[in-house]
Amino acid sequence: xxxxxxxASAVAAPRGQRPNAGALALRQGRLEITQFLRSRESVVxxxxxxxxxxxxxxxxxxxxxxxxxxxxxxFITGMIATGLMTVSFQNLGIWIPIERDxxxxxRYRGTPMPKxxxxxxxxxxxxxxxxxxxxxxxxxxxxxxxxxxxxxxxxWFTFGWVAxxxxxxxxxxxIAISSLARTARSGSAVVTPVALVLQFISGVFxxxxxxxxxxxxxxxxxxxxWMCQGLRSVFLPESFGAQEPGGSFELGRVAVVLALWCVIGxxxxxxxxxxxxxxxx
Amino acid sequence: xxxxxxxxxxxxxxxxxxxxxxxxxxxDVHRGEVFALLGPxxxxxxxxxxxxxxxxxxxxxxxxxxxxxxxxxxxDWRSRVGIVLQGTGEFDELTVAEVxxxxxxxxxxxxxxxxxxxxxxxxxxxxxRTHTLSGGQKxxxxxxxxxxxxxxxxxxxxxxxxxxxEARREFWELIRDLAAAGTTIVLTxxxxxxxxxxxxxxxxxxxxxxxxxxxxxxxxxxxxxLATVSWRTPDGTLESAQSAxxxxxxxxxxxxxGGEVPGLTVTRPTLEDVYLKMIGHAR
Numbered sequence: 283x284x285x286x287x288x289x290a291s292a293v294a295a296p297r298g299q300r301p302n303a304g305a306l307a308l309r310q311g312r313l314e315i316t317q318f319l320r321s322r323e324s325v326v327x328x329x330x331x332x333x334x335x336x337x338x339x340x341x342x343x344x345x346x347x348x349x350x351x352x353x354x355x356x357f358i359t360g361m362i363a364t365g366l367m368t369v370s371f372q373n374l375g376i377w378i379p380i381e382r383d384x385x386x387x388x389r390y391r392g393t394p395m396p397k398x399x400x401x402x403x404x405x406x407x408x409x410x411x412x413x414x415x416x417x418x419x420x421x422x423x424x425x426x427x428x429x430x431x432x433x434x435x436x437x438w439f440t441f442g443w444v445a446x447x448x449x450x451x452x453x454x455x456x457i458a459i460s461s462l463a464r465t466a467r468s469g470s471a472v473v474t475p476v477a478l479v480l481q482f483i484s485g486v487f488x489x490x491x492x493x494x495x496x497x498x499x500x501x502x503x504x505x506x507x508w509m510c511q512g513l514r515s516v517f518l519p520e521s522f523g524a525q526e527p528g529g530s531f532e533l534g535r536v537a538v539v540l541a542l543w544c545v546i547g548x549x550x551x552x553x554x555x556x557x558x559x560x561x562x563x
Numbered sequence: 564x565x566x567x568x569x570x571x572x573x574x575x576x577x578x579x580x581x582x583x584x585x586x587x588x589x590x591d592v593h594r595g596e597v598f599a600l601l602g603p604x605x606x607x608x609x610x611x612x613x614x615x616x617x618x619x620x621x622x623x624x625x626x627x628x629x630x631x632x633x634x635x636x637x638x639d640w641r642s643r644v645g646i647v648l649q650g651t652g653e654f655d656e657l658t659v660a661e662v663x664x665x666x667x668x669x670x671x672x673x674x675x676x677x678x679x680x681x682x683x684x685x686x687x688x689x690x691x692r693t694h695t696l697s698g699g700q701k702x703x704x705x706x707x708x709x710x711x712x713x714x715x716x717x718x719x720x721x722x723x724x725x726x727x728x729e730a731r732r733e734f735w736e737l738i739r740d741l742a743a744a745g746t747t748i749v750l751t752x753x754x755x756x757x758x759x760x761x762x763x764x765x766x767x768x769x770x771x772x773x774x775x776x777x778x779x780x781x782x783x784x785x786x787x788x789l790a791t792v793s794w795r796t797p798d799g800t801l802e803s804a805q806s807a808x809x810x811x812x813x814x815x816x817x818x819x820x821g822g823e824v825p826g827l828t829v830t831r832p833t834l835e836d837v838y839l840k841m842i843g844h845a846r
Binding site for chain 2: 306313384388389391395
């Protein structure tokens with residue numbers, strides 16, 4: 283490199299330090315959050331949808347479902363789980379194909395940014411928006427529908443780990459399913475039906491045990507059912523556990539299934555993720 | 564490998580199914596050189612360049628870019644290579660300054676974002692959301708992101724598509740500045756005047772093959788090519804002759820006509836003539 287045909291100030295200039303990867307991830311997260319908040323559709327769709335659903339459902343159905351539990355309380359726990367899935371699974375499954383189609387991902391790949399920084403940025407965005415959305419949902423539910431917040435540290439702890447495991451699994455699956463969409467527009471067509479079907483069969487809109495047994499069994503293969511069940515153990519009375527399909531809230535099984543989906547998600551991401559569209563090499 | 568070479572390619576091949584995009588390309592680009600890959604659409608320009616950029620994998624051949632194999636790019640290599648892709652990657656929700664500043668953070672020795680914005684002529688658009696930019700302005704943003712890391716080697720894939728004539732001239736100045744500072748530049752274009760104005764050497768690519776590599780004024784032995792002398796005979800028909808010594812022929816004609824030769828022209832092939840002949844042969 284010492285012999286050059288032309289004066290080579292760009293070549294000879296001393297190279298600075300490699301940027302700190304942790305700082306890069308935080309910057310990436312901040313950028314993702316900015317982009318999310320500035321995109322009106324995603325704010326309305328992701329943040330607004332669960333709240334609108336709560337307002338509608340809670341106004342329509344006001345009966346009790348046994349064990350002294352109002353349907354509203356039951357439904358709110360389902361909507362919190364749905365909100366967590368929307369912000370991770372649907373949000374990523376719809377937006378990543380758009381960014382891939384626009385060439386944004388290809389452009390990132392052309393820079394020295396470590397690959398994981400981009401994923402970290404998405405995760406930071408999901409976590410931040412997820413926390414904000416859950417807080418908003420809780421506030422609305424407490425203010426309008428007398429939702430009882432968890433009374434013990436143990437319940438808050440359960441809330442924490444169910445949310446973290448659930449969001450992790452849904453984030454990984456959202457990144458994985460993004461590779462199924464061939465164009466920017468098809469992301470939503472791929473993800474929305476999956477999400478909607480899961481909501482119907484996982485006990486979000488209906489009481490889970492009222493569903494046909496085969497439907498319950500299908501739902502039990504996917505994470506949303508277990509997220510709902512885990513959250514019911516947090517927000518509904520202990521005694522309600524007896525009315526769950528397994529005779530209890532089965533927190534051990536909740537943890538195992540959600541953890542398994544994290545593993546499946548990681549494997550799918552590692553084997554299927556694409557930085558460019560198919561037509562683009 | 565030769566230290567003076569920024570890029571060395573031997574026997575490069577790439578096919579998509581049955582469609583052979585690159586059919587055996589050999590190419591050397593020297594450090595500090597401005598090299599233009601000229602060719603019609605579908606000739607294999609973008610495939611070749613994207614293999615050199617580390618985006619596509621080749622089927623066969625040896626490739627070295629800045630001393631490394633681009634099929635396995637690492638962060639250090641990436642920070643020395645600037646890329647302006649053909650398609651733009653748009654960040655609709657962000658402003659010009661936000662995007663450029665963000666990308667500057669990826670590089671160990673990045674240029675000052677404000678300076679780069681100024682340099683590509685987007686100073687009055689710095690605070691505009693990128694989706695409000697015109698096609699030419701988006702292209703300038705692409706160029707800004709390509710040079711923000713102060714690359715040793717800059718790839719530009721059809722960089723001036725969508726530029727008006729004035730913007731092209733400004734862009735050419737920018738490329739000349741970068742070249743003068745020692746940046747090696749590889750650009751693809753289908754504009755002959757762009758290749759002629761910017762490149763030290765031009766490689767003409769057609770049908771996946773490099774049909775010739777030469778300085779723009781020597782392409783197709785343009786300088787040694789026979790001149791065409793044409794004139795009108797007394798009965799009005801146009802006559803022409805190819806000649807290595809056109810001056811002698813004109814003097815001879817002048818004697819024959821006893822002075823002025825009607826309709827006299829002396830031409831040599833333009834770059835365009837030479838180019839069209841070359842890509843015509845390759846088809």
